[in-house]
Amino acid sequence: xxxxxxxxxxxxxxxxxxxxxxxxxxxxxxxxxxxxxxxxxxxxxxxxxxxxxxxxxxxxxxxxxxxxxxxxxxxxxxxxxxxxxxxxxxxxxxxxxxxxxxxxxxxxxxxxxxxxxxxxxxxxxxxxxxxxxxxxxxxxxxxxxxxxxxxxxxxxxxxxxxxxxxxxxxxxxxxxxxxxxxxxxxxxxxxxxxxxxxxxxxxxxxxxxxxxxxxxxxxxxxxxxxxxxxxxxxxxxxxxxxxxxxxxxxxxxxxxxxxxxxxxxxxxxxxxxxxxxxxxxxxxxxxxxxxxxxxxxxxxxxxxxxxxxxxxxxxxxxxxxxxxxxxxxxxxxxxxxxxxxxxxxxxxxxxxxxxxxx
Amino acid sequence: xxxxxxxxxxxxxxxxxxxxxxxxxxxxxxxxxxxxxxxxxxxxxxxxxxxxxxxxxxxxxxxxxxxxxxxxxxxxxxxxxxxxxxxxxxxxxxxxxxxxxxxxxxxxxxxxxxxxxxxxxxxxxxxxxxxxxxxxxxxxxxxxxxxxxxxxxxxxxxxxxxxxxxxxxxxxxxxxxxxxxxxxxxxxxxxxxxxxxxxxxxxxxxxxxxxxxxxxxxxxxxxxxxxxxxxxxxxxxxxxxxxxxxxxxxxxxxxxxxxxxxxxxxxxxxxxxxxxxxxxxxxxxxxxxxxxxxxxxxxxxxxxxxxxxxxxxxxxxxxxxxxxxxxxxxxxxxxxxxxxxxxxxxxxxxxxxxxxxx
Numbered sequence: 042x043x044x045x046x047x048x049x050x051x052x053x054x055x056x057x058x059x060x061x062x063x064x065x066x067x068x069x070x071x072x073x074x075x076x077x078x079x080x081x082x083x084x085x086x087x088x089x090x091x092x093x094x095x096x097x098x099x100x101x102x103x104x105x106x107x108x109x110x111x112x113x114x115x116x117x118x119x120x121x122x123x124x125x126x127x128x129x130x131x132x133x134x135x136x137x138x139x140x141x142x143x144x145x146x147x148x149x150x151x152x153x154x155x156x157x158x159x160x161x162x163x164x165x166x167x168x169x170x171x172x173x174x175x176x177x178x179x180x181x182x183x184x185x186x187x188x189x190x191x192x193x194x195x196x197x198x199x200x201x202x203x204x205x206x207x208x209x210x211x212x213x214x215x216x217x218x219x220x221x222x223x224x225x226x227x228x229x230x231x232x233x234x235x236x237x238x239x240x241x242x243x244x245x246x247x248x249x250x251x252x253x254x255x256x257x258x259x260x261x262x263x264x265x266x267x268x269x270x271x272x273x274x275x276x277x278x279x280x281x282x283x284x285x286x287x288x289x290x291x292x293x294x295x296x297x298x299x300x301x302x303x304x305x306x307x308x309x310x311x312x313x314x315x316x317x318x319x320x321x322x323x324x325x326x327x328x329x330x331x332x333x334x335x336x337x338x339x340x341x342x343x344x345x346x347x348x349x350x351x352x353x354x355x356x357x358x359x360x361x362x363x364x365x366x367x368x369x370x371x372x373x374x375x376x377x378x379x380x381x382x383x384x385x386x387x388x389x390x391x392x393x394x395x396x397x398x399x
Numbered sequence: 400x401x402x403x404x405x406x407x408x409x410x411x412x413x414x415x416x417x418x419x420x421x422x423x424x425x426x427x428x429x430x431x432x433x434x435x436x437x438x439x440x441x442x443x444x445x446x447x448x449x450x451x452x453x454x455x456x457x458x459x460x461x462x463x464x465x466x467x468x469x470x471x472x473x474x475x476x477x478x479x480x481x482x483x484x485x486x487x488x489x490x491x492x493x494x495x496x497x498x499x500x501x502x503x504x505x506x507x508x509x510x511x512x513x514x515x516x517x518x519x520x521x522x523x524x525x526x527x528x529x530x531x532x533x534x535x536x537x538x539x540x541x542x543x544x545x546x547x548x549x550x551x552x553x554x555x556x557x558x559x560x561x562x563x564x565x566x567x568x569x570x571x572x573x574x575x576x577x578x579x580x581x582x583x584x585x586x587x588x589x590x591x592x593x594x595x596x597x598x599x600x601x602x603x604x605x606x607x608x609x610x611x612x613x614x615x616x617x618x619x620x621x622x623x624x625x626x627x628x629x630x631x632x633x634x635x636x637x638x639x640x641x642x643x644x645x646x647x648x649x650x651x652x653x654x655x656x657x658x659x660x661x662x663x664x665x666x667x668x669x670x671x672x673x674x675x676x677x678x679x680x681x682x683x684x685x686x687x688x689x690x691x692x693x694x695x696x697x698x699x700x701x702x703x704x705x706x707x708x709x710x711x712x713x714x715x716x717x718x719x720x721x722x723x724x725x726x727x728x729x730x731x732x733x734x735x736x737x738x739x740x741x742x743x744x745x746x747x748x749x750x751x752x753x754x755x756x757x
Binding site for chain 2: 052
């Protein structure tokens with residue numbers, strides 16, 4: 042199958058090879074060395090400060106979101122959450138579960154944040170800001186510079202969930218004053234799912250140190266302490282961490298994070314240009330590079346997704362809920378090439394010829 | 400490397416092959432079918448009642464321990480915890496973090512539970528019992544029948560962490576009145592680490608339904624609801640779940656859970672018989688089949704572990720803390736054979752000949 046979903050995505054041959062090997066014993070210096078390399082390369086690719094730290098949690102992206110909310114905030118905070126879809130709502134739910142006072146910036150499905158919206162929240166005593174920078178449910182990529190400026194001006198602690206956008210869109214922790222970045226193994230890192238990653242700047246580390254965490258598994262203090270010797274408190278998904286190591290080194294060898302962003306951006310632009318001649322529509326004007334929301338003009342998105350899978354061996358990402366019959370999503374992350382785009386476009390053209398896509 | 404650690408352990412060729420393939424898209428019927436099969440086979444191998452349920456958490460065994468404590472108990476419970484090592488202490492820590500009133504049955508390192516000890520806790524109003532049935536730090540396998548009878552007699556809800564003993568020692572949820580069993584992917588399930596498993600009987604399901612859980616990621620109600628359609632609330636470690644499916648089917652084809660227990664038991668007995676002629680000692684009189692604690696008589700355990708690794712390409716499991724220089728552990732789970740035992744014994748014999756093992 043050719044996989045254009047937003048994750049899990051396709052992995053390189055070298056990454057897959059590691060998945061096919063025996064899992065090594067990990068409570069030793071060899072594995073610690075891998076973990077130190079992973080931490081350093083993540084910091085490099087996130088343009089994090091030297092004194093930043095990175096932890097790797099065995100769990101989904103939501104595990105990292107929950108660990109972040111539990112460890113960097115407490116009941117004395119007042120956080121602002123961009124809620125324009127399923128993942129924004131998840132941050133709201135997490136804050137409510139953990140008694141973090143919060144307000145939502147409610148946005149319509151597909152709507153970007155604006156200066157005007159942000160200005161209305163100036164000087165209101167907010168201490169934290171949570172945003173899923175690519176709201177993967179709607180494919181919106183929020184304007185990170187606007188958010189970053191707003192937070193800097195108001196001295197607000199900024200948490201960016203970049204789960205589906207890390208390596209696909211530019212992000213600079215130091216220049217953009219980002220305190221926490223969250224990502225996951227199965228997006229542009231292009232490894233199997235099972236590991237989520239949290240990068241923590243100095244302010245985040247200070248908050249964690251002075252906070253208490255009502256969980257053993259999600260206790261970032263404990264993870265950071267174990268990380269000092271390149272280890273984790275509990276048995277991690279060792280194989281996936283080895284695969285992440287391989288992948289981070291591949292990116293480095295192929296020119297680093299900017300080359301990878303350019304590569305993904307080229308794939309996204311190529312796809313977006315080429316579907317203009319098809320009865321498909323891109324409505325969102327603020328897309329990132331990871332994923333394109335595609336609307337069907339006169340056909341059912343469910344039928345198209347199903348036909349691509351069963352008749353052409355291609356997975357694209359269906360949408361849940363009511364929008365699912367109108368829109369599907371095409372990812373541009375993972376081990377994809379322009380030739381793969383050719384195959385997808387040819388499948389659409391064939392579906393049009395057959396009167397299924399109209 | 401030949402891996403005799405207690406996990407991650409060696410996987411079969413078919414399990415590894417899946418690890419080397421692309422991760423498939425999972426929000427579809429094909430993956431749900433796999434998950435339903437996993438649940439059914441787990442229930443079969445645990446001799447669970449038909450109305451039991453099984454959930455798969457992306458996380459280490461500790462994640463499943465924490466989710467269990469948070470979902471089946473609350474502040475009105477009074478639980479008794481067998482604490483004879485690092486993993487018993489972990490249950491104590493988890494109960495303290497989540498405000499579950501608890502008392503410990505403190506046992507010495509390597510000591511089994513007895514009828515006498517248990518009798519002293521009769522009629523004391525306990526509502527829950529937590530035990531790591533194989534305390535993997537000391538290699539003790541606690542007497543499950545004694546514990547089961549004690550809990551039945553006192554009408555106590557019984558949670559068995561069988562992380563390292565599932566498939567290695569007999570366990571029958573119905574006959575032994577076990578309400579919850581916890582296990583993990585990287586022990587006798589012989590898959591890479593990253594998935595932990597919780598099997599829940601009817602009493603456990605009732606407790607979860609009437610309880611509230613202060614976590615999104617660990618909310619078992621949410622997992623159970625999603626599991627009804629063969630799915631998980633958040634992106635799981637898909638590859639490992641496919642590998643678990645392969646492995647469960649392999650066990651079934653090879654004669655089922657009892658055959659697998661017999662196979663592991665034979666490996667353990669073979670090893671234990673053959674080290675009698677070596678300057679090594681087994682002190683524990685209540686071992687299970689998963690792992691053997693081995694004491695060095697006149698040599699340093701650290702030196703032996705290191706020599707096995709560097710000079711013979713064999714991993715055995717070092718112990719942490721003060722005991723680490725006296726004792727190491729040899730696992731019998733994973734894709735091991737009698738021929739692998741030969742290699743380990745030959746390495747010991749060679750170390751003895753060279754005057755290193757004495």
